[in-house]
Amino acid sequence: MPNSKMLSPMIDKLSLWGKLTDEEKAAIIELPHVSRTLAMGDFIVREDESPTHCGVVLSGYAIRHKIAGNGGRQIFSLHMKGDVADLHNAVLRRADHNVQTITTARVAFIPRAAIREISARYPNVREAMWYDTLVDGSIFREWTLNVGRRDARVRTAHLLCEFGIRLSVAGLGSKTEFELPMTQEQLGDALALTPVHVNRMLMGLASEGLIQRHVREIHILDYPRLARVGDFDTRYLHLDGAGIGDGGG
Amino acid sequence: MPNSKMLSPMIDKLSLWGKLTDEEKAAIIELPHVSRTLAMGDFIVREDESPTHCGVVLSGYAIRHKIAGNGGRQIFSLHMKGDVADLHNAVLRRADHNVQTITTARVAFIPRAAIREISARYPNVREAMWYDTLVDGSIFREWTLNVGRRDARVRTAHLLCEFGIRLSVAGLGSKTEFELPMTQEQLGDALALTPVHVNRMLMGLASEGLIQRHVREIHILDYPRLARVGDFDTRYLHLDGAGIGDGGG
Protein backbone atom coordinates (compact mmCIF):
# COMPACT_ATOMS: atom_id res chain seq x y z
CA MET A 1 0.00 0.00 0.00
CA PRO A 2 2.69 2.56 0.90
CA ASN A 3 4.16 2.01 -2.55
CA SER A 4 1.25 3.48 -4.41
CA LYS A 5 1.29 7.28 -4.78
CA MET A 6 -1.58 7.58 -2.36
CA LEU A 7 0.14 10.29 -0.33
CA SER A 8 1.11 12.52 -3.22
CA PRO A 9 -1.46 15.21 -2.29
CA MET A 10 0.47 15.57 0.95
CA ILE A 11 3.64 16.18 -1.05
CA ASP A 12 1.89 18.83 -3.10
CA LYS A 13 0.76 20.55 0.06
CA LEU A 14 4.12 20.44 1.83
CA SER A 15 5.85 21.55 -1.36
CA LEU A 16 3.98 24.84 -1.08
CA TRP A 17 6.33 25.70 1.75
CA GLY A 18 9.61 24.86 0.06
CA LYS A 19 11.28 22.61 -2.44
CA LEU A 20 11.58 18.95 -1.48
CA THR A 21 14.17 16.64 -3.03
CA ASP A 22 13.20 13.43 -4.78
CA GLU A 23 14.54 11.47 -1.84
CA GLU A 24 12.39 13.43 0.56
CA LYS A 25 9.35 12.98 -1.63
CA ALA A 26 10.01 9.27 -1.83
CA ALA A 27 10.26 9.11 1.95
CA ILE A 28 6.84 10.74 2.23
CA ILE A 29 5.31 8.41 -0.36
CA GLU A 30 6.70 5.47 1.56
CA LEU A 31 5.31 6.54 4.90
CA PRO A 32 3.43 3.61 6.38
CA HIS A 33 -0.29 4.24 6.34
CA VAL A 34 -3.71 2.80 5.87
CA SER A 35 -6.26 4.69 3.85
CA ARG A 36 -9.96 4.44 4.48
CA THR A 37 -13.09 5.93 3.01
CA LEU A 38 -15.01 7.71 5.73
CA ALA A 39 -18.69 8.61 5.58
CA MET A 40 -19.88 12.18 6.01
CA GLY A 41 -19.76 13.01 9.71
CA ASP A 42 -17.23 10.37 10.73
CA PHE A 43 -14.62 11.47 13.24
CA ILE A 44 -10.94 11.37 12.35
CA VAL A 45 -10.12 12.23 15.96
CA ARG A 46 -12.39 13.02 18.85
CA GLU A 47 -11.56 15.43 21.66
CA ASP A 48 -9.86 13.70 24.62
CA GLU A 49 -8.79 10.69 22.65
CA SER A 50 -5.13 9.73 22.54
CA PRO A 51 -4.66 9.25 18.85
CA THR A 52 -2.12 6.81 17.49
CA HIS A 53 -2.28 8.09 13.92
CA CYS A 54 -2.42 11.36 12.02
CA GLY A 55 -5.01 11.74 9.26
CA VAL A 56 -4.20 13.09 5.80
CA VAL A 57 -7.18 14.15 3.70
CA LEU A 58 -6.91 12.62 0.24
CA SER A 59 -10.34 13.67 -1.00
CA GLY A 60 -13.42 15.28 0.50
CA TYR A 61 -13.46 17.76 3.35
CA ALA A 62 -12.86 17.70 7.09
CA ILE A 63 -13.27 20.32 9.79
CA ARG A 64 -11.69 20.89 13.17
CA HIS A 65 -14.10 22.00 15.85
CA LYS A 66 -14.92 22.11 19.51
CA ILE A 67 -18.24 22.21 21.38
CA ALA A 68 -18.83 24.69 24.19
CA GLY A 69 -20.75 23.80 27.34
CA ASN A 70 -23.85 25.58 26.03
CA GLY A 71 -23.88 23.31 22.99
CA GLY A 72 -22.46 25.90 20.59
CA ARG A 73 -19.95 24.61 18.09
CA GLN A 74 -17.00 26.58 16.81
CA ILE A 75 -15.33 25.40 13.63
CA PHE A 76 -11.65 26.36 13.56
CA SER A 77 -10.58 25.18 10.17
CA LEU A 78 -11.52 23.48 6.97
CA HIS A 79 -9.22 20.83 5.58
CA MET A 80 -9.06 19.62 2.02
CA LYS A 81 -7.03 17.42 -0.29
CA GLY A 82 -3.42 17.19 0.88
CA ASP A 83 -3.91 18.60 4.37
CA VAL A 84 -2.60 16.72 7.35
CA ALA A 85 -5.66 17.54 9.36
CA ASP A 86 -4.17 16.63 12.70
CA LEU A 87 -0.41 16.86 12.45
CA HIS A 88 -0.43 18.20 16.02
CA ASN A 89 -1.42 14.77 17.20
CA ALA A 90 2.03 13.50 16.27
CA VAL A 91 3.25 15.43 19.30
CA LEU A 92 0.40 16.14 21.70
CA ARG A 93 -0.84 13.10 23.52
CA ARG A 94 -4.42 14.05 24.01
CA ALA A 95 -6.60 15.64 21.35
CA ASP A 96 -7.95 19.01 22.47
CA HIS A 97 -10.54 19.25 19.72
CA ASN A 98 -12.44 17.19 17.16
CA VAL A 99 -11.54 16.49 13.56
CA GLN A 100 -14.51 15.33 11.57
CA THR A 101 -15.42 14.80 7.93
CA ILE A 102 -18.22 16.91 6.45
CA THR A 103 -18.40 14.93 3.21
CA THR A 104 -17.55 11.42 2.23
CA ALA A 105 -13.77 11.51 2.39
CA ARG A 106 -10.76 9.37 1.68
CA VAL A 107 -8.29 9.68 4.57
CA ALA A 108 -4.84 8.15 5.02
CA PHE A 109 -3.84 7.34 8.57
CA ILE A 110 -0.12 7.57 9.31
CA PRO A 111 1.26 6.32 12.65
CA ARG A 112 2.49 9.10 14.97
CA ALA A 113 5.84 7.39 15.22
CA ALA A 114 6.31 7.45 11.44
CA ILE A 115 5.73 11.21 11.37
CA ARG A 116 8.27 11.68 14.12
CA GLU A 117 10.78 9.46 12.41
CA ILE A 118 10.58 11.18 9.06
CA SER A 119 10.88 14.53 10.79
CA ALA A 120 13.96 13.38 12.69
CA ARG A 121 15.58 11.96 9.58
CA TYR A 122 14.78 14.64 7.00
CA PRO A 123 15.31 18.18 8.29
CA ASN A 124 13.66 19.61 5.22
CA VAL A 125 10.53 17.56 5.69
CA ARG A 126 10.48 18.49 9.33
CA GLU A 127 10.72 22.12 8.43
CA ALA A 128 7.95 21.83 5.86
CA MET A 129 5.73 20.24 8.50
CA TRP A 130 6.65 22.89 11.05
CA TYR A 131 5.91 25.56 8.44
CA ASP A 132 2.61 23.91 7.64
CA THR A 133 1.62 23.91 11.31
CA LEU A 134 2.47 27.58 11.57
CA VAL A 135 0.50 28.54 8.47
CA ASP A 136 -2.45 26.68 9.96
CA GLY A 137 -1.93 28.80 13.05
CA SER A 138 -1.92 31.97 10.98
CA ILE A 139 -5.21 30.96 9.38
CA PHE A 140 -6.65 30.23 12.83
CA ARG A 141 -5.72 33.71 13.94
CA GLU A 142 -7.33 35.30 10.92
CA TRP A 143 -10.52 33.35 11.66
CA THR A 144 -10.40 34.58 15.23
CA LEU A 145 -10.00 38.16 14.04
CA ASN A 146 -12.89 37.53 11.68
CA VAL A 147 -15.16 36.20 14.39
CA GLY A 148 -14.10 38.73 16.99
CA ARG A 149 -13.77 41.98 15.15
CA ARG A 150 -15.63 41.96 11.86
CA ASP A 151 -19.36 42.29 11.37
CA ALA A 152 -21.43 39.57 9.76
CA ARG A 153 -21.28 40.86 6.19
CA VAL A 154 -17.53 41.43 6.19
CA ARG A 155 -16.94 38.11 7.91
CA THR A 156 -18.92 36.22 5.32
CA ALA A 157 -17.22 37.97 2.40
CA HIS A 158 -13.83 37.23 3.98
CA LEU A 159 -14.53 33.54 4.21
CA LEU A 160 -15.63 33.36 0.59
CA CYS A 161 -12.41 35.06 -0.50
CA GLU A 162 -10.34 32.61 1.54
CA PHE A 163 -12.18 29.62 0.14
CA GLY A 164 -11.61 30.86 -3.40
CA ILE A 165 -7.87 31.01 -2.89
CA ARG A 166 -7.44 27.83 -0.91
CA LEU A 167 -9.66 25.70 -3.12
CA SER A 168 -7.84 26.88 -6.22
CA VAL A 169 -4.43 26.22 -4.65
CA ALA A 170 -5.58 22.69 -3.84
CA GLY A 171 -6.84 22.29 -7.43
CA LEU A 172 -10.48 22.07 -6.41
CA GLY A 173 -11.85 25.08 -8.22
CA SER A 174 -10.85 28.50 -9.38
CA LYS A 175 -10.44 31.60 -7.28
CA THR A 176 -13.74 32.97 -8.54
CA GLU A 177 -15.75 29.80 -9.13
CA PHE A 178 -15.99 26.92 -6.73
CA GLU A 179 -18.41 24.75 -4.89
CA LEU A 180 -18.95 25.84 -1.31
CA PRO A 181 -17.81 22.87 0.76
CA MET A 182 -20.09 23.64 3.73
CA THR A 183 -23.78 23.96 4.47
CA GLN A 184 -24.97 27.32 5.75
CA GLU A 185 -25.26 25.82 9.21
CA GLN A 186 -21.58 24.84 9.07
CA LEU A 187 -20.67 28.26 7.72
CA GLY A 188 -22.49 29.64 10.73
CA ASP A 189 -20.36 27.58 13.07
CA ALA A 190 -17.22 28.75 11.32
CA LEU A 191 -18.27 32.40 11.33
CA ALA A 192 -19.95 32.33 14.74
CA LEU A 193 -23.26 33.37 13.24
CA THR A 194 -26.64 31.66 13.13
CA PRO A 195 -27.40 29.83 9.90
CA VAL A 196 -30.30 32.22 9.39
CA HIS A 197 -27.98 35.18 9.45
CA VAL A 198 -25.43 33.51 7.18
CA ASN A 199 -28.21 33.06 4.69
CA ARG A 200 -29.15 36.73 4.90
CA MET A 201 -25.54 37.75 4.34
CA LEU A 202 -25.16 35.49 1.32
CA MET A 203 -28.40 36.79 -0.13
CA GLY A 204 -27.16 40.30 0.54
CA LEU A 205 -23.80 39.79 -1.17
CA ALA A 206 -25.63 38.31 -4.14
CA SER A 207 -28.11 41.18 -4.34
CA GLU A 208 -25.20 43.64 -4.26
CA GLY A 209 -23.85 41.92 -7.35
CA LEU A 210 -20.71 40.68 -5.60
CA ILE A 211 -21.43 37.00 -6.02
CA GLN A 212 -23.77 34.69 -7.85
CA ARG A 213 -25.01 31.42 -6.42
CA HIS A 214 -26.62 28.29 -7.78
CA VAL A 215 -27.15 25.87 -4.95
CA ARG A 216 -23.64 25.56 -3.45
CA GLU A 217 -21.89 26.84 -6.53
CA ILE A 218 -20.32 30.22 -5.84
CA HIS A 219 -19.29 32.62 -8.56
CA ILE A 220 -17.40 35.66 -7.33
CA LEU A 221 -18.26 38.33 -9.89
CA ASP A 222 -15.74 40.93 -8.77
CA TYR A 223 -13.01 39.43 -6.64
CA PRO A 224 -11.14 42.66 -5.86
CA ARG A 225 -14.33 44.30 -4.70
CA LEU A 226 -15.36 41.30 -2.59
CA ALA A 227 -11.89 41.27 -1.08
CA ARG A 228 -12.29 44.94 -0.19
CA VAL A 229 -15.72 44.30 1.33
CA GLY A 230 -14.34 41.30 3.20
CA ASP A 231 -11.24 43.10 4.51
CA PHE A 232 -9.33 40.28 2.88
CA ASP A 233 -5.62 40.18 2.22
CA THR A 234 -3.90 36.96 1.23
CA ARG A 235 -0.77 37.52 3.25
CA TYR A 236 -1.91 35.46 6.21
CA LEU A 237 -2.01 32.41 3.94
CA HIS A 238 1.78 32.69 3.48
CA LEU A 239 1.55 31.59 -0.12
CA ASP A 240 4.19 33.97 -1.41
CA GLY A 241 7.16 32.08 -2.74
CA ALA A 242 9.79 29.98 -1.07
CA GLY A 243 9.61 29.45 2.62
CA ILE A 244 11.81 26.70 3.90
CA GLY A 245 15.24 25.72 2.77
CA ASP A 246 16.48 29.29 2.53
CA GLY A 247 18.96 28.88 5.33
CA GLY A 248 16.89 30.80 7.78
CA GLY A 249 19.03 33.95 7.97
CA MET B 1 25.97 37.72 28.15
CA PRO B 2 24.88 34.21 27.04
CA ASN B 3 26.70 32.82 30.05
CA SER B 4 24.45 34.38 32.61
CA LYS B 5 21.28 32.45 33.38
CA MET B 6 19.21 35.06 31.63
CA LEU B 7 17.27 32.49 29.63
CA SER B 8 16.38 30.20 32.51
CA PRO B 9 12.68 31.22 32.42
CA MET B 10 12.61 29.75 28.93
CA ILE B 11 13.96 26.48 30.31
CA ASP B 12 11.27 26.45 32.96
CA LYS B 13 8.63 26.95 30.33
CA LEU B 14 9.94 24.31 27.93
CA SER B 15 10.43 21.90 30.81
CA LEU B 16 6.67 21.92 31.31
CA TRP B 17 6.44 19.81 28.19
CA GLY B 18 9.03 17.18 29.08
CA LYS B 19 12.24 16.56 30.91
CA LEU B 20 15.34 18.22 29.48
CA THR B 21 18.85 16.92 30.20
CA ASP B 22 21.52 19.14 31.73
CA GLU B 23 23.24 19.30 28.37
CA GLU B 24 20.07 20.48 26.70
CA LYS B 25 19.48 23.07 29.38
CA ALA B 26 23.04 24.30 29.01
CA ALA B 27 22.53 24.61 25.26
CA ILE B 28 19.49 26.79 25.87
CA ILE B 29 21.30 28.96 28.41
CA GLU B 30 24.09 29.43 25.92
CA LEU B 31 21.84 30.49 23.06
CA PRO B 32 23.20 33.73 21.66
CA HIS B 33 20.94 36.62 22.50
CA VAL B 34 20.70 40.24 23.48
CA SER B 35 18.29 41.26 26.17
CA ARG B 36 16.67 44.64 26.25
CA THR B 37 14.23 46.45 28.49
CA LEU B 38 11.25 47.56 26.44
CA ALA B 39 8.80 50.28 27.42
CA MET B 40 5.10 49.60 27.67
CA GLY B 41 3.69 49.52 24.15
CA ASP B 42 6.93 48.72 22.33
CA PHE B 43 6.69 46.24 19.51
CA ILE B 44 8.66 43.01 19.62
CA VAL B 45 7.58 42.30 16.05
CA ARG B 46 5.27 44.21 13.78
CA GLU B 47 3.01 42.64 11.17
CA ASP B 48 4.70 42.39 7.74
CA GLU B 49 8.21 42.71 9.11
CA SER B 50 10.74 39.99 8.37
CA PRO B 51 12.12 39.39 11.81
CA THR B 52 15.67 38.24 12.33
CA HIS B 53 15.21 37.33 15.98
CA CYS B 54 12.70 35.62 18.25
CA GLY B 55 11.73 37.34 21.49
CA VAL B 56 11.63 35.57 24.86
CA VAL B 57 9.74 37.37 27.61
CA LEU B 58 11.89 37.50 30.75
CA SER B 59 9.64 39.80 32.75
CA GLY B 60 6.51 41.83 32.11
CA TYR B 61 3.80 40.97 29.62
CA ALA B 62 3.36 40.93 25.86
CA ILE B 63 0.39 40.31 23.62
CA ARG B 64 -0.07 39.06 20.10
CA HIS B 65 -2.67 40.90 18.10
CA LYS B 66 -3.89 42.00 14.71
CA ILE B 67 -5.88 45.02 13.58
CA ALA B 68 -8.85 44.63 11.25
CA GLY B 69 -9.60 47.09 8.48
CA ASN B 70 -12.32 48.73 10.57
CA GLY B 71 -9.79 49.52 13.28
CA GLY B 72 -10.87 46.75 15.62
CA ARG B 73 -8.09 44.93 17.38
CA GLN B 74 -8.16 41.26 18.27
CA ILE B 75 -5.72 40.04 20.90
CA PHE B 76 -4.82 36.38 20.34
CA SER B 77 -2.64 35.63 23.30
CA LEU B 78 -0.97 36.92 26.40
CA HIS B 79 2.66 36.07 26.98
CA MET B 80 4.49 36.12 30.25
CA LYS B 81 7.79 35.17 31.83
CA GLY B 82 9.43 32.31 29.96
CA ASP B 83 7.28 32.44 26.84
CA VAL B 84 8.91 32.59 23.46
CA ALA B 85 6.38 35.07 22.21
CA ASP B 86 7.19 34.61 18.55
CA LEU B 87 8.79 31.23 18.08
CA HIS B 88 6.92 31.00 14.78
CA ASN B 89 9.19 33.68 13.41
CA ALA B 90 12.06 31.22 13.49
CA VAL B 91 10.37 29.58 10.52
CA LEU B 92 7.95 31.97 8.84
CA ARG B 93 9.65 34.77 6.98
CA ARG B 94 7.06 37.45 7.32
CA ALA B 95 5.20 38.23 10.51
CA ASP B 96 1.45 37.86 10.08
CA HIS B 97 0.57 39.66 13.30
CA ASN B 98 1.99 42.01 15.93
CA VAL B 99 3.75 41.15 19.16
CA GLN B 100 3.75 44.05 21.58
CA THR B 101 4.51 44.67 25.22
CA ILE B 102 1.70 45.87 27.47
CA THR B 103 3.96 46.63 30.42
CA THR B 104 7.58 47.51 30.77
CA ALA B 105 9.22 44.22 29.87
CA ARG B 106 12.60 42.59 29.71
CA VAL B 107 12.91 40.64 26.47
CA ALA B 108 15.75 38.47 25.16
CA PHE B 109 16.18 38.42 21.39
CA ILE B 110 17.57 35.18 19.98
CA PRO B 111 18.61 34.99 16.31
CA ARG B 112 16.36 32.84 14.15
CA ALA B 113 19.33 30.80 13.03
CA ALA B 114 20.24 29.94 16.61
CA ILE B 115 16.75 28.59 17.25
CA ARG B 116 16.97 26.48 14.13
CA GLU B 117 20.40 25.19 15.01
CA ILE B 118 19.49 24.13 18.52
CA SER B 119 16.38 22.44 17.18
CA ALA B 120 18.43 20.56 14.58
CA ARG B 121 21.04 19.49 17.11
CA TYR B 122 18.86 18.57 20.09
CA PRO B 123 15.79 16.53 19.16
CA ASN B 124 14.41 16.88 22.64
CA VAL B 125 14.64 20.66 22.56
CA ARG B 126 13.09 20.65 19.14
CA GLU B 127 10.25 18.55 20.39
CA ALA B 128 9.72 20.80 23.39
CA MET B 129 9.53 23.81 21.10
CA TRP B 130 7.17 22.00 18.76
CA TYR B 131 5.04 21.02 21.74
CA ASP B 132 5.09 24.60 22.98
CA THR B 133 3.90 25.88 19.61
CA LEU B 134 1.08 23.35 19.62
CA VAL B 135 -0.04 24.23 23.14
CA ASP B 136 -0.10 27.86 22.06
CA GLY B 137 -2.32 26.73 19.20
CA SER B 138 -4.62 24.92 21.59
CA ILE B 139 -4.98 28.08 23.68
CA PHE B 140 -5.71 30.08 20.51
CA ARG B 141 -8.49 27.69 19.67
CA GLU B 142 -10.00 27.94 23.11
CA TRP B 143 -9.96 31.74 22.81
CA THR B 144 -11.69 31.44 19.45
CA LEU B 145 -14.34 29.20 20.96
CA ASN B 146 -14.67 31.72 23.76
CA VAL B 147 -15.13 34.65 21.40
CA GLY B 148 -17.32 32.80 18.96
CA ARG B 149 -19.61 30.69 21.07
CA ARG B 150 -19.80 31.92 24.65
CA ASP B 151 -21.72 34.93 25.90
CA ALA B 152 -20.02 37.86 27.56
CA ARG B 153 -20.35 36.69 31.17
CA VAL B 154 -19.10 33.17 30.47
CA ARG B 155 -16.30 34.49 28.29
CA THR B 156 -15.06 36.82 30.99
CA ALA B 157 -15.18 34.16 33.68
CA HIS B 158 -13.31 31.80 31.39
CA LEU B 159 -10.48 34.24 30.87
CA LEU B 160 -10.11 34.85 34.59
CA CYS B 161 -9.86 31.11 35.20
CA GLU B 162 -7.20 30.77 32.52
CA PHE B 163 -5.19 33.67 33.89
CA GLY B 164 -5.29 32.15 37.38
CA ILE B 165 -3.78 28.92 36.15
CA ARG B 166 -1.24 30.34 33.76
CA LEU B 167 0.01 33.03 36.10
CA SER B 168 0.46 30.52 38.90
CA VAL B 169 2.29 28.09 36.61
CA ALA B 170 4.65 30.92 35.65
CA GLY B 171 5.13 31.77 39.32
CA LEU B 172 3.43 35.15 39.04
CA GLY B 173 0.54 34.64 41.42
CA SER B 174 -1.70 31.95 42.75
CA LYS B 175 -4.61 30.32 41.00
CA THR B 176 -7.07 32.36 43.04
CA GLU B 177 -5.14 35.58 43.65
CA PHE B 178 -3.26 37.48 41.01
CA GLU B 179 -2.88 40.85 39.44
CA LEU B 180 -4.78 41.21 36.21
CA PRO B 181 -2.11 41.91 33.60
CA MET B 182 -4.43 43.85 31.26
CA THR B 183 -6.58 46.94 31.30
CA GLN B 184 -10.27 46.48 30.69
CA GLU B 185 -9.81 47.86 27.21
CA GLN B 186 -7.23 45.14 26.50
CA LEU B 187 -9.48 42.53 28.05
CA GLY B 188 -12.14 43.78 25.65
CA ASP B 189 -9.84 43.23 22.70
CA ALA B 190 -9.03 39.73 23.93
CA LEU B 191 -12.68 38.86 24.56
CA ALA B 192 -14.08 40.74 21.56
CA LEU B 193 -16.22 42.92 23.80
CA THR B 194 -16.28 46.65 24.38
CA PRO B 195 -14.41 47.85 27.46
CA VAL B 196 -17.71 49.09 28.82
CA HIS B 197 -19.20 45.65 28.64
CA VAL B 198 -16.11 44.01 30.14
CA ASN B 199 -16.52 46.34 33.06
CA ARG B 200 -20.15 45.36 33.51
CA MET B 201 -19.25 41.68 33.44
CA LEU B 202 -16.51 42.11 36.02
CA MET B 203 -18.84 44.10 38.24
CA GLY B 204 -21.43 41.40 37.76
CA LEU B 205 -19.10 38.54 38.70
CA ALA B 206 -18.07 40.51 41.77
CA SER B 207 -21.66 41.21 42.80
CA GLU B 208 -22.44 37.52 42.43
CA GLY B 209 -19.71 36.83 44.96
CA LEU B 210 -17.54 34.92 42.50
CA ILE B 211 -14.62 37.32 42.61
CA GLN B 212 -13.33 40.27 44.58
CA ARG B 213 -11.38 43.12 43.04
CA HIS B 214 -9.15 45.90 44.31
CA VAL B 215 -7.82 47.89 41.39
CA ARG B 216 -6.28 45.16 39.20
CA GLU B 217 -5.96 42.64 41.99
CA ILE B 218 -8.28 39.72 41.41
CA HIS B 219 -9.32 37.32 44.13
CA ILE B 220 -11.33 34.36 42.91
CA LEU B 221 -13.52 33.47 45.87
CA ASP B 222 -14.83 30.15 44.60
CA TYR B 223 -12.68 28.78 41.82
CA PRO B 224 -14.75 25.67 41.08
CA ARG B 225 -17.89 27.74 40.78
CA LEU B 226 -16.21 30.34 38.57
CA ALA B 227 -14.88 27.54 36.40
CA ARG B 228 -18.41 26.19 36.06
CA VAL B 229 -19.76 29.64 35.19
CA GLY B 230 -16.90 30.13 32.73
CA ASP B 231 -17.28 26.73 31.05
CA PHE B 232 -13.63 26.28 31.92
CA ASP B 233 -11.69 23.05 31.81
CA THR B 234 -7.90 23.02 32.06
CA ARG B 235 -7.36 20.29 29.52
CA TYR B 236 -6.68 22.64 26.63
CA LEU B 237 -3.64 23.94 28.50
CA HIS B 238 -2.03 20.50 28.23
CA LEU B 239 -0.46 20.82 31.66
CA ASP B 240 -1.04 17.23 32.66
CA GLY B 241 2.21 15.40 33.12
CA ALA B 242 4.92 14.37 30.73
CA GLY B 243 4.55 15.26 27.10
CA ILE B 244 7.69 14.84 25.10
CA GLY B 245 10.34 12.20 25.39
CA ASP B 246 7.90 9.34 25.76
CA GLY B 247 8.83 7.72 22.50
CA GLY B 248 5.65 8.83 20.78
CA GLY B 249 3.92 5.42 20.60
Added chain:
DNA sequence: CGACGATTTGAAATCAGTCAAGAGCAGTGG
Protein backbone atom coordinates in the same frame (compact mmCIF):
# COMPACT_ATOMS: atom_id res chain seq x y z
C1' DC C 1 -44.68 11.21 -5.38
C1' DG C 2 -43.08 11.70 -0.75
C1' DA C 3 -39.65 12.68 2.63
C1' DC C 4 -36.00 14.85 4.59
C1' DG C 5 -32.50 18.11 5.00
C1' DA C 6 -31.11 22.70 3.45
C1' DT C 7 -32.41 27.19 2.42
C1' DT C 8 -35.28 31.28 2.60
C1' DT C 9 -38.28 34.73 4.69
C1' DG C 10 -40.66 37.49 8.37
C1' DA C 11 -41.53 39.41 13.01
C1' DA C 12 -40.28 39.94 17.74
C1' DA C 13 -36.85 39.72 21.40
C1' DT C 14 -32.26 40.55 23.33
C1' DC C 15 -27.50 40.97 24.15
C1' DA C 16 -23.96 43.89 23.46
C1' DG C 17 -22.60 48.34 21.42
C1' DT C 18 -22.69 53.35 21.35
C1' DC C 19 -22.62 57.73 23.29
C1' DA C 20 -21.86 60.58 27.05
C1' DA C 21 -20.52 62.04 31.37
C1' DG C 22 -18.57 61.57 35.91
C1' DA C 23 -15.32 59.46 39.39
C1' DG C 24 -10.93 57.53 40.84
C1' DC C 25 -6.05 57.48 40.74
C1' DA C 26 -1.10 58.32 39.53
C1' DG C 27 2.28 61.23 37.92
C1' DT C 28 3.98 66.04 36.84
C1' DG C 29 5.20 70.47 37.64
C1' DG C 30 4.44 74.91 39.79
Added chain:
DNA sequence: CCACTGCTCTTGACTGATTTCAAATCGTCG
Protein backbone atom coordinates in the same frame (compact mmCIF):
# COMPACT_ATOMS: atom_id res chain seq x y z
C1' DC D 1 1.27 70.72 48.92
C1' DC D 2 -1.91 71.30 45.49
C1' DA D 3 -3.65 71.90 40.75
C1' DC D 4 -3.52 69.87 36.47
C1' DT D 5 -3.36 66.21 33.10
C1' DG D 6 -4.31 61.93 31.33
C1' DC D 7 -5.71 57.37 31.65
C1' DT D 8 -8.67 53.89 33.52
C1' DC D 9 -12.82 52.63 35.41
C1' DT D 10 -17.78 53.16 36.31
C1' DT D 11 -22.60 54.18 35.37
C1' DG D 12 -26.89 55.38 32.71
C1' DA D 13 -29.90 55.82 28.71
C1' DC D 14 -30.51 54.63 24.14
C1' DT D 15 -29.59 52.08 19.70
C1' DG D 16 -28.99 48.44 16.76
C1' DA D 17 -27.00 44.11 14.91
C1' DT D 18 -27.82 39.53 15.47
C1' DT D 19 -30.57 35.91 17.52
C1' DT D 20 -34.68 33.53 18.21
C1' DC D 21 -38.81 31.50 16.86
C1' DA D 22 -41.71 29.96 13.37
C1' DA D 23 -43.20 28.71 8.97
C1' DA D 24 -42.77 28.25 3.96
C1' DT D 25 -40.10 26.80 -0.04
C1' DC D 26 -36.56 24.38 -2.53
C1' DG D 27 -33.87 20.35 -4.04
C1' DT D 28 -32.42 15.77 -4.07
C1' DC D 29 -32.92 11.13 -3.76
C1' DG D 30 -35.25 6.80 -3.08
